[in-house]
Amino acid sequence: MVENEKAFLNTQSELSMKGAGYYSKKTIGAKIAIDSLQHLIIDALNNISKSKNLRFADFGSADGGTSQELWYNVISVMRERGDHRPIEIIYTDLASNDFSTLFKTMQGMGENVDLAYQKEFENVFVHGCGTGFHDQLVTSGTLSLGFSATAMHYVSEKPCQILNHVHMVGASNIERNKFKKQALVDWEAILSARAKELEPGGRFICINFGIDENGRYLGNTGDKSMFESFNRHWKGHLDSGIITEEEFISATFPQHYRTVEEFSQPFVGNDCLSNKIGLKLNRIFTKLTKCPYRQEYENNKATITPEEFAKEFIPTTRSWSETVFRSALKNRTYEETNQIVESFYKNYENEVANSPSEHSMDYVHIVMEIERI
Amino acid sequence: MVENEKAFLNTQSELSMKGAGYYSKKTIGAKIAIDSLQHLIIDALNNISKSKNLRFADFGSADGGTSQELWYNVISVMRERGDHRPIEIIYTDLASNDFSTLFKTMQGMGENVDLAYQKEFENVFVHGCGTGFHDQLVTSGTLSLGFSATAMHYVSEKPCQILNHVHMVGASNIERNKFKKQALVDWEAILSARAKELEPGGRFICINFGIDENGRYLGNTGDKSMFESFNRHWKGHLDSGIITEEEFISATFPQHYRTVEEFSQPFVGNDCLSNKIGLKLNRIFTKLTKCPYRQEYENNKATITPEEFAKEFIPTTRSWSETVFRSALKNRTYEETNQIVESFYKNYENEVANSPSEHSMDYVHIVMEIERI
Structure with missing residues (x-):
């Protein structure tokens, strides 16, 4: 497995151009976590749908790259077993998503x-x-299998700006509770929509960022916390007068990391939402995926310099976070914005190069298998 | 109707920026033709599908703008009649299509x-x-209603370059026959795919560019022929040494305008394709839609100068033709390419300004209603 990962990493490193497929390339850790769920999907296939047509959905798919191998393998297994039923697979994301790259890739x-x-x-x-x-996306009762990977930590709207931090993991109690509340509303909307879409016996399998039983979350598993680093360097730019107070505050990730308890809430108690809408939670567990960039570095310290590691590491944090810092910069020219964003990530990169063994972006996921009854 | 068209035209004229939705804005004539088919769709709805879910498809939809009002009206009529069945509408086009604009619009x-x-x-x-x-796009037997507007004149591949003209309407007999043959292969593939997709009783309604019983086709209805103008000005650029012989030849539209006979061929005779795949042709007719830009000019000569008309008219020919001339220019810098394309359309514009009453882009369509038996 490590061999394969490294081979894949080498290919990825050569592809450093931004643009088509950029998101997928820089999220190899997510891909590793997703691929590990293949047995859950195959298991679901053994149980779902005796109907003559199958329909799968990949919710919040981005360009479809990170889950492509999973779907390839799933369909491959089905066909090898002699299941030749037609399959429609629908990829969903925001309207602004790059569907052209997705369609070309497949x-x-x-x-x-x-x-x-x-x-x-x-x-x-x-x-x-x-x-x-958060809305119902296909006709009721027509979905055999729903899947979603690392997408549902985004809240549908920011309940507030976070004054002294960039992410809810460092927010005040009041702010954090607002995010928690919004995240519950969103999660209930997500579950209600999936309940309508799924046919009886259909499954919804999802793997989401969250906080595990040890309080660990993305980039916060014992090393220096990634979100603390984001916050420290963003605050550094505020202290140096490079960004304004308003710009500092505007950089608030529209995300909430739910705990197992929060994910489970709609399924607990006789009066719970899931009973009303016809869902049950078959399993829920947490999952740690080690940072592949850091692993690569640890295994090859003789040949990889701290500076090289830092250069490889930062883009995996940048691919999904940059938009938050970029859009926080108001009334700036394109050049100014670029300069600020570059120096922000450069400062983080320098910190990593100075203490490479204190930085990693381990993934912490909450995995769920939900069934339509 | 003319009043409405003019109101619409005025809105369109204000929106002269290229980009999101540009294609739809410059194809108002196509929209007028499409809207006129509403009764065919409504009529089809009276006959199709007693099944509990409905699925419509819009094949070759581009950004969905030109058919948006048609679909709005169709759904509106259904709901007013008390038909609240769920409707999935799937827009299809090449992977490179701007699906983001489409999804946002709807x-x-x-x-x-x-x-x-x-x-x-x-x-x-x-x-x-x-x-x-040309491929099957949804699971067999799941489509209630297929629709396609002004899309299927594109051939799946150019059978040859046209040496002395830019379009098959001016090609040699040998060249023209190659296009005709490719267009038949494509049309049979299109019909075979739709036959698989449609449920019994389902209809495929399409309106395509073609050549009518009087030999008329897009921009060739009595005035100076648009494709002759394209060819003349492109040849002018060759004669002036602005473009090379190879570039002249490369500008070959990957299109074939079929006649009623060609469209009907798969439906004729006992041994015909349609009998094998389970389709029948309920009706086929030709339809002329007058050029709205020219009409606007004719009705307002007191206030619109020939130069203003020419400036409005050229973009309606340019929105879909520019890509052909642009991609014919090989090994040119971006600036050179722009310059050549600009001067090409500028020459056409000057010609129109000099003789406005000799130029129009009337639409000639072949309309078909095909039923799955």
Whole structure:
């Protein structure tokens, strides 16, 4: 496994250009976590849907790259077992998502041509939906299997700005409770929508960022906490007069990391939401995935310098966080904005280069298998 | 009707910026033709599908703008009649299509907010598909109604370059026959794919560019022929040494305008394709839609100068043709390419300004209603 990961990492390192597929390339850790769920999907397939047509959904899929191998493998297993039923797979994300890259990838007109399952297998149809997953997205009772990976920590709206930090993990109690409340409202909307979409016996399997039983979360598993680093360098820019107080505050991630308890809440008690909408929680567990960049560095200290590690590491934190800092900068020219964002990540990079063994972005996920009854 | 068209035209004229929705804005004539088919769709709805869920498809939809009002009206009529069945509508086009604009538009996050039917009506789900319509795009037997407007004149591949002209309407007999043959192969693939997708009783209604019983086609209805003008000005650039012989030849539209006979061929005779795949042709007719820009000019000569007319007219020919001339220019810098394309359309514009009453882009369509038996 480590060998494969490294081979994959080498390929990824060569592809340093931003643009089509950039998100997927810099999220290899997410891919490793997603791939590990294959047995859950296969297990679900053994139980779901005796109906003649199958429909899968990948909610919050971005460009579809991180889950591509999973879907390839799942369809491959089905066909090998002699299950030749037609499969429609619908990828959903916000309307602004890059659906063109996604559609090209699945047809073998992009990267990872070997995983272009639409081309490889008969009777597989790839669709997209540009509506947020808090709404119902397909006709009631037509979904055999729903899947979502590292997408549902985004709240549908920011309940407030966080004054002294960039993320809810460092917010005041009052702020944090507002995020928690919004996240519950969103989670209930997500579950209600999936309950409508799923056919009886259909499963919704999701893997989301969250806080585990040891208080660990993304980039906060014993080393220097990533969100503390973000906050420290952003505050550094405030202290140096590079950004304004308003800009500091505006950089608030529209995210909430739920605990197992928070994810479970709609399923607990006789009067709970899940009983009303017809869902049950088959399993929930937490999952730690070690930072592949840090692992690569630890295993190759003889050949990788701290500076090289830092250069590889920062983009994996940047691919999904940059938009928050960038859009916090108001009334700036494009050049100014670029300069500030570059120096912010450069400061973080320098810190990592100075103490490489104190930095990692381990993934902490909460995995759930939910069934439509 | 003319009043409405003019009101619409005025709105369109104000929106001269390229970018999101540009294609739809410059194709108002296509929109007028499409809207006129509403009765065909409504009529089809009276006959199709007693099943509990409905699925519509819009094949080759581009950004969805030109058919948006049609779909709004169709869904509106259904709901008014008390038909509240869930509707999935899937928009298909090439993977490179701007699906983001499409998804935003239908949710009311773009222009024409009043026509955002996904937001307006309950139980309507908008999906996309980035695979070409020569393939089957949804699971067999799940489509209630297929629709396509002005999309299927594109051939899946150019059978040859046209040496002395830019379009098959001016090609040699040998070249023209190659296009005709490719267009038949494509049309049979299109019909075979739709036959698989449609449920019994389902209809496929399409309106395509073609050549009518009087030999008329797009921009060639009695005035100076648009494609002859394209060819003349492109040849002018060759004669002036601005473009090379190879560049002249490369500008070959990947299009074939079929006649009624060509469209009908798969439906004729006992041994015909349609009998094998289970389709029948309920009706086929040609339709002329007058150029709205020219009409506007003719009705307002007192206030619109020939130069103003020319400035409005050229973009309606340019929105879909520019890519052909642009991509014919090889090994040119971006600036050179721009310069050549600008001067090409400028020459056409000057010609129109000099003889405004000799130029128009009337639409000639072949309309078909095909039923799955």
